[in-house]
Amino acid sequence: MKILVTGIAGFIGFHLTKRLVREGHKVVGLDNINDYYSTDLKYDRLAELGILRESIVEENIVKSCTNKNLQFTKADLENKPLIDHLFDTEDFDVVINLAAQAGVRYSLKDPYRYIDSNIFGFLNLLEGARHHSIKHFIYASSSSVYGGNTNMPFSTKDNVDHPMSLYAASKKSNELMAHTYSNLFNIPTTGLRFFTVYGPWGRPDMxxxxxxxxxxxxxxxxxxxxxxxxxDFTYIDDIVEGITRLIPRPPSSNTDWSGNNPDPSTSFAPYHIFNIGNSxxxxxxxxxxxxxxxxxxxxxxxxxxxxxxxxxxxWAKVDDFFDYTDFKPEVxxxxxxxxxxxxxxxxxxxxxxxxxxxxx
Missing domain, CATH: 3.90.25.10 (UDP-galactose 4-epimerase, domain 1)
Incomplete structure (x- = not known):
């Protein structure tokens, strides 16, 4: 497949891209390499993928020097003309959006970054998917959406209407926006609520x-x-394994879904939400x-x-994810x-x- 991976210089995006190109997929990676944490660490991750710092030119496509299946562009998600151009020229099969302004506490300091990247940027990707027949749109949500919920373990069938931070609110907004596009334009979307991901090349703010x-x-x-x-600490290899198993399995309509007793994790539209955690x-x-x-x-x-x-x-309840993928995080x-x-x-x-x- 040809896959757009956003947030490729980030922790999860880096590890996922290594896996995808190793399996023979063609990947176009996008990242703005912002300074939320050390840009040196981000550039070093890219170097591991064959994307050398000195070769990167803003908004230009750069080819990996170690893998012919990987290309990269440094750009913001909210740059609509560039996002439109990527979709027009690259003919993606799948979009995996891992780019976002991260961090619960930082959202108290600079809330506007979360709206720019996590809302406007996400909308640009949905619009690209809408106009280019994307087979599967996968995106990072977060365990933070559970907010004030104290019912344990956290289930995707729970109500998540009481976020505790703007970061969490932006992730819940992504889920709502994805559902809208699944409903209106029949785009298969899968949201993944990650639980405290850690491992080699991890984020310095964790x-x-x-x-x-x-x-x-x-x-x-x-x-x-x-x-x-x-x-619910979740090791990076388990996260990557879960995502790769989901890629060829886009959601379809849940024919048992009822508006009288609505299941928040599925829909009459091709839409699904999963937890990925160690449980x-x-x-x-x-x-x-x-x-x-x-x-x-x-x-x-x-x-x-x-x-x-x-x-x-x-604490993640992952039974539905295990049933769907036949995989349960184990490290x-x-x-x-x-x-x-x-x-x-x-x-x-x-x-x-x-x-x-x-x-x-």
Whole structure:
């Protein structure tokens, strides 16, 4: 297939693209390489894909120097003329939208970025799909949409009308916009609610990265809600496996759907929402303990109250996803943290990007 992957320089987009080109798909990647976190890390991910920093020209197509099936363009999703041009010239079979302004807490600081990228940008992609007979439109939603919901585990059949941040609201908006286009234009759309994704090449604003960095530097880690948090940590390889299994399986109409008892996860239109999570929430203090064990360092802990926009617990109900794909995420935190630490030490410590010594 020929696949548009947005957010290719991001954590999930990078890993998914590696998998897709390895399987022989043709991929056109798009990313604006914004400065929400280290652009060096984003450029290094692209370099792993054969997209060299010095070859990138804004809004121009660049070919990978290591894989003939991969091309890249640096551009904003909200650049409608460029998005229209890509759809007009590239003849995509599938769109996978992983690009977004990420981060719950950052949405309190710069809300306009979320509207530009997550709403206007998403609309441009839907419009492209509308006019070019896309076989499957897959997009990243988030576990954040569950917001004030306390019914555990989180189910895609639950109501999600009480977001706790603008980031979450933008992701819920994406689901509503996708349904509208599925209904009006018969575009098969699948939304994926990711649960705390981690692993090698991960985001520097996420807990595992922040904890490892602080502990290796001898700095205290910030432990919110006084450690009374649980997260459904999901390893990156499980996320990629789930997405690749969904690509050839676009949704169809749910003939049992009823407006008298509407199922939010399916529709009379070709529309589906899935959770992708490990379905095994881990207590934050246990997560920190595993990092301490693998680093051989006891963390200095700064115990703090809950942050605005955050929730105390996430837990994904994934039965419908397992039934649909015959796959259930399976990598546990011990194995996942070990893989992350191996990459982290190689990339940041042994390469001398940080002037710190590894514990003996």
């Amino acid at each position: 807990a595992l990265f922040l904890f490892a960095e602080a502990m290796l530097k001898g700095d205290p880690i910030k432990v919110f809600n006084y450690g009374k948090m649980e997260r 095994n929430p881990v207590k934050l203090m246990d997560f920190i303990g595993e990092i301490e064990k693998q680093l051989g360092i006891e963390a200095k802990k700064n115990m703090l109250p809950m942050q605005p926009g955050d929730v105390p617990k996430t 546990g935190v011990e194995e996942g943290i070990e893989a992350f630490m191996s990459w982290y030490k190689s990339y940041y410590v042994e390469s001398k990007q940080y002037n710190i010594a590894l514990p003996s």
